[in-house]
Amino acid sequence: MAGSLTSVSRVTTTATRAGARPDRGTRRDLLAVGAVGALVAVAAGVGWLLIDFSVGPNGRGPYTGWPPLWAQWAPHVGPGTVPALALAALVVVKGPEWAARLSWKRLLWVAYATAAGWIFFLALVDGWGDGIQGRLERQPEYLSAVPKIRDIGAFLAHFTDGIVAGPHQWTEHVAGHPPGVTLIFVLLQRVGLGGGGIAGLLCIFAGASACIAVAVTLRALGAEKVARTALPFGVLFPGAIWMGVSADAIFAAVVAWGVAAFAVGAVGRGRWREVYSLGGGLLLGYGLYLSYGLVLAGVVPLAVALITRRIRPLLIAGLGVVAVVVAFSATGFLWWQGIALVHVRYYQGIATMRPYWYWVWANFAALALVIGPATVAGLRRVRLSRGSTFAQLKPPPLLQSESDCNDRMGAAVVLAGAAVLAVVLADLSGLSKAEVERIWLPFAVWIVPVCAALPVRKTRWWLAAQAGLALAVNHLLATGW
Template identity: 30%
Template sequence: MRAGTFVKQHATPLAAAILGVLTVAVGLYEDANGRLLGVPHPPFIGGYNPEATGWLALAIPCFAVAVALVNPLLAKPKALAFAAAIFATTLVLRIVLFAARLGGDFDRTLTVLPRGEGKNEYLPTMAAFEYGPRFVLDRFAELVPALPVHSAGHPPGLILTMHYLGLTTGMRLAWFCLIVGALATPLTYVLAKQLFDERTARIAGVLMVFAPVVLHFGAVSPDAVYLTLGLLAAIPLASGRLVLGGIALAVVVMFAWSELAVGAWAAILVLTRDGFRPALKLGVVCGIAVLGVQALLALTTGWDPIGTFHATHEVYDVGIASRRPYWYWLFGSPTAFFLILGPAISWLAFTRLQQRAPEAFAIFAVILVATVAGFTKAETERIWLFLVPFVCLAAAPLVRRPTLIAATLAVQAIVYELLFDTLW
């Protein structure tokens, strides 16, 4: 292919790559000159700290076997067997990659310790349940200013789940995140089947298995749970089961406000694929469902969604994110997300955007709105984790050599995990 033709056919991913490189260079330059941007190595949240354990001797063969199995998995098993296989592979790879750096301390970032992230996570919130779950729902807006930052930044869905399931220790919560988070891989395959042929749907599932951002932040991060929950809403919405999808979206929004973006993704997808009327219908159904569930909870438990939203916004205003300069993170947030997601996946997704594919337009529109609005400044490798399946959907139709892509993603995941502390 001639150079001019290549540039023309890949103008969008080339422009994104150049902008990404410049963003990284500016961030490191600003940080080196003492202008703090709010993360250890802008635009990435991971802090440089090379470390490895003996588990690395198991992790490398596991990744090698997983890569070798890509083509057989794409070709042979029946749908249910394929879904089970990618779930098991996801779970194994996340466990061994985490252990390759930190050993078996899966609760390291969730347990409250003298040092570490645990004090900002969800477990300290469990003390509020001394007065019962009804009290927590009724007084949540008033509790928000006193809660750890992760609990304060989300509705009470997860902490209620932790209470009812007895997830009161770091290790229990870590395994819950590992298992529930790994379900996102077969669910991505199920979602992709609503849009593509069987092989392309399987490729989307494989991309989710190896996407570095999910391997790094999808192990013991509760954001991995939100990723899986978002797919439970996206699947019925994408397949036209609007009432079921609207109710599912209304429920998962009680875990993370950001899940509203799943409804936006579905509406934009339908708009670009099917036209205005179906998209309007989807939006109306989702709106009624979300508002209806919020109103029902308010009437039956005293839950105050408006007060909670304002309280959360105030916590955000006084937190570190408010001191991160908008001018940099306008570019830094998507750059960090797409680079840690995996350049191979991102390149193909941007190419599909240039081709005006509906599924690519939908996810890039959501990311653009989130970026410009400044909903999130930095830490998008973790916070935008629930958007990863939609990028994989956009990339999957262009994958021609799945084993090669899986291998490049695996190498990136191992190298980055060993060199940078990604916490989760």
């Protein structure tokens, strides 16, 4: 324990000295944020022109309520307003100090509880009924289909029969995803935990753990200092608006913990490393059956494998993925058949109403509102310069001293780069036209750690900016999906 406290003290001292230097990059940070803000404004302006002049396909414009977000203008306050403001203030004032001084395990528990509270209170701004309980009970959502599923085996075997629009079609969200997510809610009902309230809380508490999994991954890769510095930003993640309540929060958590388990296995010693690697593969494999787009999340564990330069854990994790694919295929649901049918269903509906030329760039404006201004500034800071390129990264066992901070930041840069690559691929595919503020949550959580590159003495200001954006969007717009 004494060694741990000494280590934390050295981290804090190093960070303080670094933050004491005159910061000449703040103006450039603000210019970067301003440029991205201009992108959001242009996306909104062009979106409203499409709506006003009905120049989009079928005369429907971008088919979204408040471009570039799926939302409606509805200034409001609610029972979650005051607690959300208070919690945000607490994290801004105390978050950086706690992140530097608390023991690792205590920090993770405090961060998890705070992140869960942040998501919960933001959702509660819309009230318990509209903000939490009723979200997943709406007609297009998963819970509306649960009462119809009496035999799980038959459900999986004949799932693809209801994907394409027709007399026996599944609801929009059920049809648009593999059966893994609906299966979760069916099993909850079978054990007596059905209903929108329990489902909503599951999304909140699962989504809150994603930032913890990211921190665990960074620490496994030898970047504990980065993990500690970035954790308050992960807690006040503006994307928390769409984690409460959305099944995509569960998707983000499953992928994040799959990557974290794989990372721990990749750097571990002894027989437990195989267990962690296999467990990570099983989680990542199940992620494929939560959302088709999560196949792109595979670039994140690949980035971990590149950083650690170890093939065996990757092969073991691959066995876990294959095991999940085989298990689902044995039930009669074939993933590749499902995604082909979803493509058909997609273009039977809103895909034809949303112009690709607009969303291929406006999606990034929506993503900017998810990751927040601090992450934008952090991305500007982490240029692949000397000391932070992948070629100069050392495997984690060589990263145990408190020196060489650039290599430690490099791990976060590589993971963020992998997430950005996944986002770009998803965007170019044309299967992510709008609503990416929730769809890209599993990728966005991996970009946030670049906030650790911001100067320490500016941390609280950037945290306040993150919280301010989330509170403004949540109180001015009625978000949905």
